[in-house]
Amino acid sequence: MVPAARLPVPLAVRPPPPHGPRPIASLRPLLGSPCIYATLRPAAAPLVLTRRGAKEHADAPAKVIDGKLVAKQVREEIAVEVARMKDAIGVVPGLAVILVGSRKDSQTYVRNKKKACEAVGIQSFEANLPEDSSEEEVIKHIASFNSDPSVHGILVQLPLPRHMNDENILNAVGIEKDVDGFHPLNIGRLAMQGRDPFFVPCTPKGCMELLHRHGVEIKGKRAVVIGRSNIVGMPAALLLQKANATVSIVHSQTKNPEEITRQADIVIAAVGVANLVRGNWIKPGAAIIDVGINPVDDPESPRGYRLVGDVCYEEASKVAGAITPVPGGVGPMTIAMLLANTLESAKRIHNFK
């Protein structure tokens, strides 16, 4: 899983893989099923939900967790805080983005971030470096943003050109301005009790925000995170655990993912496999956060494909208590959380409450 804000290739222009998405090893038999290409080949038989309780929920479809709406609210709240800070102490939060090379998709992402900043009053800074820049040149620009008091967050747009070592470059970002929150020191503080990270990575932070704003209780609940990437699954699991959920992480080596997922009151799916999580994986009434954005063939769409999540929405929404749609669920939250982290950083640096 790659959070939308950092996607190397915009999913909207990425063709579906030739043989469908890469399945989780133990789940191959499920993947030819109707849900994946539901609009192409409708299910031969109606869904059979045998789990006790599923029937009631089939009668009361899941509440839709509207990420677009929540992201809009968050951006409005940020705008208010940015204005309050400017009025009170004359400081405007600033976000610097470093773009190396001229990939069209990366340029689009950087432009979108700039627009999002402007809309809430955050100042944006940009360094556009040529494709053939050296690591030293990129690091020099990072160092200059590190020491620039107008800059409170620094983000290096990925992917970097192949001749560069990502780790060397990302490690150059000062920990107190690393608004992505991917630095190992930050992840360590996220994992530890009694320590707080400087920044919570944007996509998992967006997942938690959706749960909080929809009043989903986390403490004492069973939570399953599907996928264990450094940028979504693993930090999401650490966040749920810090919020006192009982967390299990399901991944490609898990033998019975459906059985474990079925025990969860909260599911965060972030594995990048279209429609992997079927209706019968879901505990009736569970809250489902779907981070996946996967293209699947769809000749009826003008683009020849459409985007679906890691969760089979049609099935899951009949069983779950609440669920995010794809698109329009977690996606819009990622940039909103980037803005939130930048504001938070400016507040911390200037000790503004």
Place this chain on the structure above:
Amino acid sequence: MVPAARLPVPLAVRPPPPHGPRPIASLRPLLGSPCIYATLRPAAAPLVLTRRGAKEHADAPAKVIDGKLVAKQVREEIAVEVARMKDAIGVVPGLAVILVGSRKDSQTYVRNKKKACEAVGIQSFEANLPEDSSEEEVIKHIASFNSDPSVHGILVQLPLPRHMNDENILNAVGIEKDVDGFHPLNIGRLAMQGRDPFFVPCTPKGCMELLHRHGVEIKGKRAVVIGRSNIVGMPAALLLQKANATVSIVHSQTKNPEEITRQADIVIAAVGVANLVRGNWIKPGAAIIDVGINPVDDPESPRGYRLVGDVCYEEASKVAGAITPVPGGVGPMTIAMLLANTLESAKRIHNFK
């Protein structure tokens, strides 16, 4: 849970808490049960194991995972490697221990570490500072060990005097010599895929070593870690997850710990509650690593108490496939792993394979 090597008070002289150990919130009813004071009040009725498969295992009691024996093997292997390194490149690994104040128990621990070092040929260094030292003085000594090429591992004996900030002092230890592995940067690297920690914390490393040396398969297995302390439970969960187990963490807010634990092929119990894990929590054939060392009343013992683990050994050993005893399980592994980390550090610093 506190690993034996860092225990602030030796358990052997710590009196049992007045009203028995602090129970996990949801488990109070279990704690008055016969297992806790088994030698005092034998169970009225024989154990009833109703789970399918339990019978077979009752006939074949669990294999005992002998930590004393494994720790001895490990120390012998370390001694061979230390000698090989000295012969090849003339370098002797060195461990520095900083002791502030004159607590008898801390002095005992430091002495034991020194002896363990000597026995394998590791050079030991010691800084004994008076109780009323300032943080700056302690940090000055740490800095001097940081820059001393004969020192490859640095350990600050806890607890520090009350007037000191542990975090400030521990953070002064250079990450490449922090053989305890508790630095957040190290924990972050432990959590992340594709990154490796400089050091794996000693007690969880000892747990994994016991599993490996007893041929317990980890990949694809269900693992439950009971307890989520920064120094045992949390890093143990990260290690199991890195070894491709499907990991769940059970803690004081977990509502059905026995049910979740019963799904596990591997259990690491590190919660510090005497005999919390009963026989009916255990999946028949599971491997059980018990990190707890808890004193319970025992008038028949000359000391008036005895030490038990977090797992009710009498019951669990009838169901499990393999189990560590307490004492003699994980305990002896902690110092052995400290020696292993010191050797590893010296090898890394001198690029010796």
